[in-house]
Amino acid sequence: MLDVKQLDFYELNGYLSVEGVFSKTQIDALSDVTDQFVEKSRLVIEEDDIFGLESDHSSENPRLTRIKNPHKVHSVYEDIMRDNSLLDILQDLIGIDIRLQATKLNMKMPEGGRQIEWHTDWGHYPHTNDDLLAVGVPLDNATEENGCMLVIPGSHKWPEISHHQDGYFVGAVNGDHIDMVKAVPMTMNTGTISIHHVRTLHASAPNLSENPRRLLLLSYGAVDAFPLTGLGMSWDDWNKQIVRGRPTFQPRLERLPVFFPQPLKSGNTNIFHVQSDLKKSHFS
Numbered sequence: 001m002l003d004v005k006q007l008d009f010y011e012l013n014g015y016l017s018v019e020g021v022f023s024k025t026q027i028d029a030l031s032d033v034t035d036q037f038v039e040k041s042r043l044v045i046e047e048d049d050i051f052g053l054e055s056d057h058s059s060e061n062p063r064l065t066r067i068k069n070p071h072k073v074h075s076v077y078e079d080i081m082r083d084n085s086l087l088d089i090l091q092d093l094i095g096i097d098i099r100l101q102a103t104k105l106n107m108k109m110p111e112g113g114r115q116i117e118w119h120t121d122w123g124h125y126p127h128t129n130d131d132l133l134a135v136g137v138p139l140d141n142a143t144e145e146n147g148c149m150l151v152i153p154g155s156h157k158w159p160e161i162s163h164h165q166d167g168y169f170v171g172a173v174n175g176d177h178i179d180m181v182k183a184v185p186m187t188m189n190t191g192t193i194s195i196h197h198v199r200t201l202h203a204s205a206p207n208l209s210e211n212p213r214r215l216l217l218l219s220y221g222a223v224d225a226f227p228l229t230g231l232g233m234s235w236d237d238w239n240k241q242i243v244r245g246r247p248t249f250q251p252r253l254e255r256l257p258v259f260f261p262q263p264l265k266s267g268n269t270n271i272f273h274v275q276s277d278l279k280k281s282h283f284s
């Protein structure tokens with residue numbers, strides 16, 4: 001449960017860190033299973049439904065961008081995604097009816113694990129209302145050197161900024177909109193979680209350290225928030241994503257600024273692919 005100070009901070013800034021949510025045992029279990037997946041990726045030569053690969057990935061030196069949908073590939077991730085103390089916190093922010101939106105485990109491998117350009121999650125998946133958020137669960141302490149997430153406080157209340165370039169959706173805003181002085185690094189130790197609102201501008205720099213920076217990202221929304229791009233799955237599967245509360249046939253509509261995330265140059269919606277079309281990186 002969050003206190004009034006934490007709720008006010010999130011409302012004002014569009015992000016929050018909460019300490020002591022997960023135990024060392026839980027984080028160690030996540031870390032061990034993740035190590036096993038990295039080992040398995042030695043046999044993988046092309047990106048697939050589980051492994052996102054850096055271009056220099058090899059069996060000798062496995063380099064992943066992410067593990068996709070981790071809650072579907074191992075129960076240790078699913079248990080964290082369904083953790084009751086986590087859902088109690090989310091209930092304070094998006095209400096009692098909660099649906100899982102997506103999970104991913106972003107890996108920034110040592111010495112060069114790639115940046116994520118400035119964007120809002122809303123730019124990638126606009127919904128009928130903005131009661132959506134993403135939870136970051138660090139598997140390693142997140143530092144500025146290893147490419148922790150950066151956020152712009154209060155940007156969840158800005159008018160939406162286009163994520164388009166030359167008529168194509170590139171999944172990132174033009175870096176000229178970002179005043180780096182206002183960017184806050186979300187440094188945190190394992191056990192702490194970050195939460196950011198779906199409309200908060202965020203990014204992260206490359207990993208310049210000698211160790212991996214692994215961040216499990218869990219996105220949730222209010223059950224009555226429906227994606228404007230379509231469900232992308234059957235009605236039954238859509239309702240199976242509910243982690244608390246009941247299904248509804250009635251999307252809640254709010255008057256919010258939206259840019260539709262189309263057209264795509266390559267047809268691939270993965271953030272690493274769409275952002276690779278960006279002409280100028282904010283981090284180079």
Ligand SMILES: O=C(O)CCC(=O)C(=O)O
Binds near residue numbers: 106
């Ligand atoms: O891994 C990160 O630092 C940020 C991830 C992110 O914003 C995303 O995958 O949408």
